[in-house]
Every structure is written in C-alpha cells, then in structure tokens.
Amino acid sequence: MITKDLFERKELRQLVRDFTRNEIVPHLAEWERDGEVPRELHKKAAEIGLLAIGFSDGDLLDSVVLTEEIIQAGGSSGLIAALFTHGIAIPHIWQSENEDLIERFAKPAIRGEKIGSLAVTEPGAGSDVANIQTRAVRHGDHYLVNGTKTFITSGCRADFVTTAVRTGEPGYQGISLLVIEDGFTRRKLDKMGWHCSDTAELHFDDVRVPAENLVGEENAGFVQIMRQFQVERITMAVEAYATAQRALDLTVEWTRNRETFGKPLIKRQVVGHKLAEMAQKIDLARTYTREIAARVNRGEDVITEVCFAKNAAVQACGEVVDAAVQLHxxxxYMRESEVERHYRDARILGIGGGASEVMTELAARRLGFA
Structure with missing residues (x-):
C-alpha cells in the first residue's frame, strides 16, 4: 500500500480511478434502478485490496484518497455507502481483537465474501444513541433480542448486522454490541437519494443470538460506537467535498460547451463568478477536512474539529450541487444528468453520521458554549 503524503498516494489514486471507470461508471445507472449493487462488485473490489483499506492495509488517509477518487471519477456517495458498508460494520469487531469474531465476520467482509451492516438508529432514537430501546436479555449461552432498527444501510443484503442493544440500565452505560446473523425480518425502505444503496428496517422478535457474538465487554457499546463516529463523520465530510468537486467539474465542462446567444455560458461574467465561488467553497472544505483527517489519523482528540469539518463540507456541498443543477x-433536472444524482445524494450527508444540528450542539458543549 502507498504510504506517501495525502496529496500524493499516486498509485492508489490511479488504481481507484481505473476501478471506478471500468467497474462502476458503466453500470451505476442500472444499479440505481435495481436499488442495490451486485455482490460481485464486492469481490472485485476485494481482489485489488480496496475493501482492506483501513483494516489490514492502509489507514484513514488512504481511505480519504479512496473516497475522493471514487466520487471524482464518476461514482457517487451512494455507491460508497453500498460497497463499503463494512467500513461501519466491522471496526468495532476489528478493534475488539476477538479472533473468533474477526475470523467469522471481519475477514470475510474484507474478502468480499460477506456483507455487513451497522444497526444503531431506531424509530425513536437516532443521534441520541444513549436512548436506544432494542433490548437483549442474557439467557445462559445466548441473548434474546427484541426491538426495531431503521434506516439501516445494506440492511436488506447484510449477512450479519453489528447491532446496538440495551443489555443494562437506561442511559449510555447499558448499551452493548451484538453481531446478529439471522432470525429477524427486514423491510426495504425507499429513499430520496442513494438509490443504489439498499436501506432497511429490521425487526427483532425474540431473536436468539449466541453470547459469543458479543463485541467487546457487555455494557461497553456506547464508547465503541462513539469512537467510530469520528471516522464515519470524517468520511462523510470527504464524500461531501468530493461530491461538490465532481459537480463543479461537470458544470465547468457543461458551461464551456453550452452556447447561449452566440457564446459559451462560461464567458458570462455571472457564470464565471459563480464557478469561482463554488471552487472557493470546495477548496476551503477540502483543506480543512484533510487536515482534521490527518489529526484523527494521529490519534489526536479533535471531536470539535470533526464536527466543524463535517458541517462545513456538507454546507459547501449543498450549495455547490444546487448551483450545479441551476447552471445545467x-x-x-433530468435523471440522465449526473448532477441530478449528486443533488439527491448530497441531502443525506447532513443527516447521516450525526445531523448537522447535533454536530453544532456537540461542538458548542465541548467549547463551553452550552
């Protein structure tokens, strides 16, 4: 794996760019219509080492490069959500150092043999993780799980679900993580965007789960979830500015080729200025997010700055994709236009991984403003 500066890693960038253009772009519209990506894509990505990045190979900065290049080569944030769901499903397992769970779930996911998902959100608890109600009661060598999870990425296709459950008293200290393989029902959900990424509601009714599927210690799940939120939020910030950059690139090309009243759109001052403003927003978000990603990678305590990075990148993305649609x-407004897809997909980035309002509240509290 390449271990150069974040701005370089040229071999990795080229590898991801070629994979995206050859294996993703020609089929993405079809997968959007189908509502999911094929399992074969997971295997192809695994064969060239992409699914191992951040786990058995590479680090967070390599993951940043991976995310940037997939989107900027013509992929989408929805595609990333579908293909790299293991990025939120197995970190807790990987860091638990439980060899049994790693062999049964994490390694098969990295090899593209199994699809995992993470189930935290419930109908009555989203960003408020400490308030989850899905309960797991220990009975000898197994747990009985009851409850409902919703908005679960890859929940329809998942072979296993890393699930946040309540094993103790109310509050954050009573939460654990269990890997659940079967015995529950799934309902596919329709969404505004991320059409190629299947999303499900999961219902658990006395689902029997082996006690050996407990990730880490009982009642220690909240800390595990919060630790991984930092990486997830940085990743979504990268998705945001990368989406904005792709939308800008498409818009520059469009305005160069589109003529009105005898000259290209880009020659109109109002258009040129708008493009410059879009580029400025993207560059500021990208520069800041990359810096915070490097600090997270070094193990620094930058929870506040991660909140800033996600919110700034999401805001920039929202403004840029809106302008991109307008200039097209x-x-x-047509489904055949790539910017239309990015416009829809971008909307979830300010909701997933912690809503923008939650990010602001968390930052305010850590700064002593609330």
Whole structure:
C-alpha cells in the first residue's frame, strides 16, 4: 500500500480511478434502478485490496484518497455507502481483537465474501444513541433480542448486522454490541437519494443470538460506537467535498460547451463568478477536512474539529450541487444528468453520521458554549 503524503498516494489514486471507470461508471445507472449493487462488485473490489483499506492495509488517509477518487471519477456517495458498508460494520469487531469474531465476520467482509451492516438508529432514537430501546436479555449461552432498527444501510443484503442493544440500565452505560446473523425480518425502505444503496428496517422478535457474538465487554457499546463516529463523520465530510468537486467539474465542462446567444455560458461574467465561488467553497472544505483527517489519523482528540469539518463540507456541498443543477438548466433536472444524482445524494450527508444540528450542539458543549 502507498504510504506517501495525502496529496500524493499516486498509485492508489490511479488504481481507484481505473476501478471506478471500468467497474462502476458503466453500470451505476442500472444499479440505481435495481436499488442495490451486485455482490460481485464486492469481490472485485476485494481482489485489488480496496475493501482492506483501513483494516489490514492502509489507514484513514488512504481511505480519504479512496473516497475522493471514487466520487471524482464518476461514482457517487451512494455507491460508497453500498460497497463499503463494512467500513461501519466491522471496526468495532476489528478493534475488539476477538479472533473468533474477526475470523467469522471481519475477514470475510474484507474478502468480499460477506456483507455487513451497522444497526444503531431506531424509530425513536437516532443521534441520541444513549436512548436506544432494542433490548437483549442474557439467557445462559445466548441473548434474546427484541426491538426495531431503521434506516439501516445494506440492511436488506447484510449477512450479519453489528447491532446496538440495551443489555443494562437506561442511559449510555447499558448499551452493548451484538453481531446478529439471522432470525429477524427486514423491510426495504425507499429513499430520496442513494438509490443504489439498499436501506432497511429490521425487526427483532425474540431473536436468539449466541453470547459469543458479543463485541467487546457487555455494557461497553456506547464508547465503541462513539469512537467510530469520528471516522464515519470524517468520511462523510470527504464524500461531501468530493461530491461538490465532481459537480463543479461537470458544470465547468457543461458551461464551456453550452452556447447561449452566440457564446459559451462560461464567458458570462455571472457564470464565471459563480464557478469561482463554488471552487472557493470546495477548496476551503477540502483543506480543512484533510487536515482534521490527518489529526484523527494521529490519534489526536479533535471531536470539535470533526464536527466543524463535517458541517462545513456538507454546507459547501449543498450549495455547490444546487448551483450545479441551476447552471445545467433543464438538463440538470433530468435523471440522465449526473448532477441530478449528486443533488439527491448530497441531502443525506447532513443527516447521516450525526445531523448537522447535533454536530453544532456537540461542538458548542465541548467549547463551553452550552
């Protein structure tokens, strides 16, 4: 694996770019219609080492490069959510150092043989993780699980679900993580965007789960979840500015080729200025997020700064994709236009991984403002 500076890692960038253009872009519209990506894509990504990045190979900065290049080569944040769901499903397992769980779940996911998902959100508890109600009661060598999870990425296709359950008293100290393989029902959910990424509601009714599927210690799940939120939020910030960059690139090309009243759109001052403003927003978000990603990678305590990075990148992305659709005119509103997909997909980035309002509240508290 390449271990150069974040701005370099040229071999990794080229590898990801080629994979995206050859294996993803020609089929993405079809997968959007199908509502999921094929399992074969997981195996192809694993064969060239992409699914191992951040686990058995590479680090967070390599993951940043991976995310940037997939989107900027014509992929999408929805594609990343579908293909790299193991990025949120197995970190807790990997860090538990439980060899049995690693062999049964983490390694098969990295090899593209199994699809994992993470189930935290419930109908009555999203960002408020400490309030989850899905309960797991220990009975000898197994737990009985009852409750409902919703908005679960890859929940329809998942072979296993790393699930946040309540094993103790109310509050954050009573939460554990269990890997659940079967015995529950699934309902596919329809969404505004991320159409190629299946999303499900999961219902557990006295689901029997082996006690050996407990990740880490009982009632220590909250800390495990919070620790991984930092990486998830940085990743979503990268998805945001990378999406914005792709939308800008498409818009520059469009305005160069689109003529109105005898000259290209880009020659209009109002258009040129708008493009410059879009580029400025992206560059500021990208520069800041990359710096915070490097600090997270070094193990620094930058929870506040991660909140800032996610919110800043999401805001920049929202403004840029909106402007991109506007500058494309009627074509920007058509499903055949790539910017239309990015416009829809971008909306979830300010909700997933902690809503923008939650990020602001968390930052305010850590700064002593609330």
């Amino acid at each position: 005119g009627g074509m920007g």
